[in-house]
């Protein structure tokens with residue numbers, strides 16, 4: 309048998325412990341496929357005493373994870389700590405500087421520092437791999453980077469956050485409150501250390517930025533991703549959407565369009581959307597993730613599976629290790645960093661589509677007239693409107709409408725006209741309606 313690939317593992321939480329369990333349980337098949345045993349030699353985390361349900365006595369414990377890369381008995385580092393900066397980034401930089409490969413599940417770090425890390429890895433001739441960072445166990449990085457490598461990808465659309473999908477689909481099934489369902493998602497280990505990243509769409513935005521770089525060969529630029537979260541989606545929106553034949557899902561979409569002066573422009577957005585029954589993302593429930601990609605020769609590709617949790621995420625981490633052991637690493641993105649194209653953002657206001665708009669209003673005469681006047685003045689045409697009967701005199705009323713297909717800037721303009729109106733009790737919520 310060939311020499312083992314000796315691994316330093318930083319981070320022993322949900323994913324780190326999952327990697328240890330996978331390497332224990334599947335040791336023989338993983339070793340056979342890698343062509344050599346994958347052997348953890350050193351581990352590091354915050355709390356040495358914590359019981360993680362795995363035997364750590366076999367490994368060297370390191371108090372300072374950032375020093376693990378320099379060990380002579382380590383060939384490769386697996387970073388499962390998290391955080392875009394801090395010790396995870398120091399460890400990643402140290403690892404590459406030591407001429408060693410890095411496997412990470414850290415989408416925040418790759419979204420913010422992926423270009424610099426990939427550039428350093430290319431100069432050092434070492435691997436940087438992050439399959440687990442995007443859609444957990446789904447081999448979508450590999451699928452787009454390798455499987456679909458012969459295509460010009462026109463668009464990607466995905467459910468990229470298991471926590472949000474679990475929350476939305478559980479609210480839909482049970483009518484439970486947002487806060488209770490969030491606690492369940494955290495208990496399952498789906499949520500990030502700071503769940504606001506999940507709820508605010510930031511985690512999905514990290515993943516979308518990485519996918520765009522791979523799918524379109526775009527120079528990764530996280531600041532270009534527009535992100536809206538799900539915290540303002542109410543049970544009443546879910547019920548209205550259902551009446552209209554839609555489910556609500558947090559969807560990340562990215563696509564390219566021709567730029568006026570030649571070349572391409574890129575639009576990257578994460579938003580809660582109304583998804584029609586016939587759409588491939590409509591039946592993606594629980595912590596499941598899915599990505600739909602349109603290739604110019606492959607046609608529509610659908611990747612679906614568990615986007616979070618210990619087992620699925622460990623599966624992706626170890627797949628990357630197997631690639632490295634086989635010597636199949638290649639560039640971190642689809643092309644070397646210097647060949648990624650710096651694409652300008654496309655104008656979202658010019659995009660046309662149907663939208664769902666929900667207002668919460670004070671129950672008094674003239675409110676509906678004020679809203680519809682703003683729609684008229686902005687050139688937004690109303691397709692249907694539901695006003696939920698008032699619960700009590702002077703109470704809050706929900707007005708939910710679907711507007712006909714039109715440029716997004718007209719909806720923005722209608723809402724601008726209503727800004728500061730005393731009739732509205734909270735800012736309106738706009739959700740795009742996806743085409744089937």
Ligand SMILES: NC(=O)c1ccc[n+]([C@@H]2O[C@H](COP(=O)([O-])OP(=O)(O)OC[C@H]3O[C@@H](n4cnc5c(N)ncnc54)[C@H](O)[C@@H]3O)[C@@H](O)[C@H]2O)c1
Pocket residue numbers: 318319320321322323324352353354355373387388389390391394395413414415416440441444497498499500501615616617618621
């Ligand atoms: N949980 C999932 O389903 C999932 C899925 C895909 C990707 N990820 C990513 O994997 C990484 C790990 O996620 P997790 O869910 O396992 O997290 P976790 O919170 O369960 O575990 C993090 C581990 O890192 C250690 N750690 C954190 N900060 C540290 C510090 N400053 N110094 C030393 N040790 C520190 C903790 O002690 C713990 O062992 C993150 O980047 C996350 O985004 C997680």
Ligand SMILES: N[C@@H](CCO)C(=O)O
Pocket residue numbers: 441443444468469470471472498499500506511615616617
């Ligand atoms: N917090 C993330 C973990 C997987 O990246 C999610 O909920 O999808």
Ligand code: NA
Pocket residue numbers: 439440441442443444445446447448449624
């Ligand atoms: Na993945």
